[in-house]
Amino acid sequence: MKSIYSPGKQLSLDESMVLWRGRLLFRQYIKNKRFKYGIKLYVLAEPDGTVLKYQVYAGANDETSGQGHASKIVFKLLEERLDRGHHVYMDNYYNSYGLALKLLDRQTYCTGTIRKNRKDNPVEIGTIPLKKGENKSLFSNGVHIGKWRDKRYVLYLSTEHDDEMLETTSKRGSVVLKPSAIVHYNNFMSGIDLQDQMLSYYPIQRKTLRWYKKLFIHMLQMSLSNAWHLYNKYSSVDKLNLYDFRLKLLERLLPDPNEINRRQVLKKKHVLTKIEKTRTRIKRIGRIEKETTEVVRKECRGCRALKKRVQTIYECKQCEGSPGFCTKCFSEQHS
Structure with a gap:
């Protein structure tokens, strides 16, 4: 993807799971994923689900392990995309004030939720009481840390969006005011979940497969999903759904039936x-x-x-x- 495609400004970074319930030194558990047990992948993608890069988490043997693991993962996945003005959307596992400053120095913006016990968080942002719908924002060195109350308190961080409140329509049809950072985060953060959804339509999980074979086939599936996204984005003909694209691809990869008939193929079993x-x-x-x-x-x-x-x-x-x-x-x- 690095050599054939240049992504847009908006990027999302999140975890993905490859199902594996057997014994494995670096098997992980994530409770809010479809496959809760398995091999964890850190994935950088576009909001439409196009995967740009991924990193397998290998536990203590990983080059990004140790103190500052989340920050190391972010820079590892973004190493080819820094200094280009991209905007990365991440959840509270990665975001921190220190990471936001480092990314700003490399001309890269970030937005997402943030944990209240993160280092360098302003003290008042965690203690100030708010009524439902109210928002409190603090700014320092180009970093915006805000606190907004909906059904519960939401802490967020952004280096591009200010404290502007935008009108959004909920699923029930009611109009709600939300901070612009939260609105953009909801719009652009779902790239990895969308990619997982597309792969789930054609599952490859088999009990007989070794973990490294599952990982290899998962990589092929991601490549196929990327090819489908790029085809629909740049093809001059009508767009194809994923099912028809897979069939077309199989037809191109399989040999020509006329060529097979010209070969000396056995018509019946020889004994x-x-x-x-x-x-x-x-x-x-x-x-x-x-x-x-x-x-x-x-x-x-x-x-x-x-x-x-x-x-x-x-x-x-x-x-x-x-x-x-x-x-x-x-x-x-x-x-």
């Missing part, structure tokens, strides 16, 4: 059988003549092509002329 035809011979042992019955042998067709003379008691009745074959040449001729 190596023992020659049934026999002949009677008179065998002389001293002065005694004894009549014996033996199988009529045939010359092996494969060995004859190699200029070898080999007699065999086996033949293939499905081949034209029922030629003789030794076991080795039969396997090679009918592979």
